[in-house]
Amino acid sequence: MYVCVCHGVTDKAISQAAQAGACSLAELARTLRVATGCGKCAELAQTLLEAAALTPPRAPVRLASAG
Numbered sequence: 001m002y003v004c005v006c007h008g009v010t011d012k013a014i015s016q017a018a019q020a021g022a023c024s025l026a027e028l029a030r031t032l033r034v035a036t037g038c039g040k041c042a043e044l045a046q047t048l049l050e051a052a053a054l055t056p057p058r059a060p061v062r063l064a065s066a067g
């Protein structure tokens with residue numbers, strides 16, 4: 001789903017950015033240009049960013065074995 005129509009940014013792109021370390025709307029604005037046009041997407045982008053931060057990454061975490 002498109003979140004930012006002005007710059008063609010999807011919810012998936014925001015989720016991927018969050019999993020890559022983006023942790024603020026300002027960071028999304030800098031990397032994806034979210035909310036740098038009309039600004040109508042800012043609230044939804046923020047909500048999606050917060051939801052992505054609460055979702056664990058899909059890839060399993062491999063723990064180093066001792067010994």
Ligand code: FES
Pocket residue numbers: 003004005006007034035036037038039040041042
């Ligand atoms: S919809 Fe994102 S800046 Fe306009």
